[in-house]
Amino acid sequence: MGRTSKDKRDVYYRLAKENGWRARSAFKLLQLDEEFQLFKGVKRAVDLCAAPGSWSQVLSQKVGGQGSGQVVAVDLQAMAPLPGVIQIQGDITQLSTAKEIIQHFEGCPADLVVCDGAPDVTGLHDVDEYMQAQLLLAALNIATHVLKLGGCFVAKIFRGRDVTLLYSQLRIFFSSVLCAKPKSSRNSSIEAFAVCQGYDPPEGFIPDLTRPLLNHSYDTDFNQLDGPTRVIVPFVACGDLSAYDSDRTYSLDLDGGSEYKYTPPTQPPIAPPYQEACRLKKNGQLAKELLPQECSINSVDKLPQPLAIHTLLDPKVEDNEIHC
Numbered sequence: 211m212g213r214t215s216k217d218k219r220d221v222y223y224r225l226a227k228e229n230g231w232r233a234r235s236a237f238k239l240l241q242l243d244e245e246f247q248l249f250k251g252v253k254r255a256v257d258l259c260a261a262p263g264s265w266s267q268v269l270s271q272k273v274g275g276q277g278s279g280q281v282v283a284v285d286l287q288a289m290a291p292l293p294g295v296i297q298i299q300g301d302i303t304q305l306s307t308a309k310e311i312i313q314h315f316e317g318c319p320a321d322l323v324v325c326d327g328a329p330d331v332t333g334l335h336d337v338d339e340y341m342q343a344q345l346l347l348a349a350l351n352i353a354t355h356v357l358k359l360g361g362c363f364v365a366k367i368f369r370g371r372d373v374t375l376l377y378s379q380l381r382i383f384f385s386s387v388l389c390a391k392p393k394s395s396r397n398s399s400i401e402a403f404a405v406c407q408g409y410d411p412p413e414g415f416i417p418d419l420t421r422p423l424l425n426h427s428y429d430t431d432f433n434q435l436d437g438p439t440r441v442i443v444p445f446v447a448c449g450d451l452s453a454y455d456s457d458r459t460y461s462l463d464l465d466g467g468s469e470y471k472y473t474p475p476t477q478p479p480i481a482p483p484y485q486e487a488c489r490l491k492k493n494g495q496l497a498k499e500l501l502p503q504e505c506s507i508n509s510v511d512k513l514p515q516p517l518a519i520h521t522l523l524d525p526k527v528e529d530n531e532i533h534c
């Protein structure tokens with residue numbers, strides 16, 4: 211991504227760097243909290259699909275009051291350690307990962323489960339929405355095992371054609387279900403967040419990992435449902451109205467015809483692997499497997515190898531992060 215690219219000039223991307231957040235997504239959770247006071251009284255929380263970890267950063271600061279709470283973070287990908295955050299690397303749709311998460315909360319349930327999970331989008335909207343729904347249902351299933359009564363579940367949702375099916379499933383377990391769009395979530399994205407408060411499963415419900423809520427038929431057009439079967443949940447735009455608009459970018463200020471002058475963010479990327487990579491470069495050890503653990507983050511794995519290594523070695527290039 212070039213320095214003049216829109217993403218690089220994204221207001222929340224820069225703010226995240228300036229404030230030490232690992233990703234711009236941190237603002238989404240902070241703005242959701244502003245609206246719904248998600249962290250009030252929360253001592254234990256689960257962050258599903260957590261990498262690179264900006265939501266975990268927020269949770270570790272807000273939960274239990276100055277880091278005295280417990281946060282368990284889970285992702286397919288490894289992420290750089292965070293003080294006070296227990297990390298599990300695994301797929302949340304897998305039984306083994308679910309079991310590992312649940313064992314941390316046996317006898318002491320969680321107050322809050324969040325999930326910012328997103329599949330690698332294919333561009334085929336139906337497929338992407340279906341995959342996203344599966345992630346949400348896997349997260350919901352884990353939540354039914356770890357949440358205390360009255361607890362809260364927040365999950366990324368794609369507001370696609372069949373979203374009303376998800377709302378109806380969520381309404382089975384929570385007394386209040388809302389759809390919220392924080393100001394920092396791009397207007398151009400169908401992403402929003404289901405904010406489910408008051409965990410209250412149906413009487414006699416026994417959470418069961420062997421029946422992971424994933425086996426619903428998607429053949430019906432759920433938007434055609436009416437009467438009590440059609441669930442329309444309130445939509446809330448949240449975040450201070452005077453907060454930056456998510457589609458706002460810094461201007462290039464080229465009116466005077468002068469060349470664009472790049473101003474670096476005040477803070478360099480968190481835990482940059484540059485130093486270690488530079489050391490390896492000096493020693494002539496450029497092989498990827500020799501790079502430190504934190505180098506295996508998203509974009510590096512996806513980039514063609516020479517570019518990935520170049521990205522890691524050039525401190526002027528800041529793209530070895532996930533732009534969420």
Ligand SMILES: C[S@@+](CC[C@H](N)C(=O)[O-])C[C@H]1O[C@@H](n2cnc3c(N)ncnc32)[C@H](O)[C@@H]1O
Pocket residue numbers: 232233235236258259260261262263264265266284285286287300301302303326327328329330345534
């Ligand atoms: C938008 S990013 C999350 C950003 C994170 N909330 C933050 O603030 O840093 C989505 C994450 O979902 C993870 N993910 C996708 N599918 C997953 C799965 N099945 N199990 C665990 N993590 C998954 C991806 O690896 C990616 O790190």
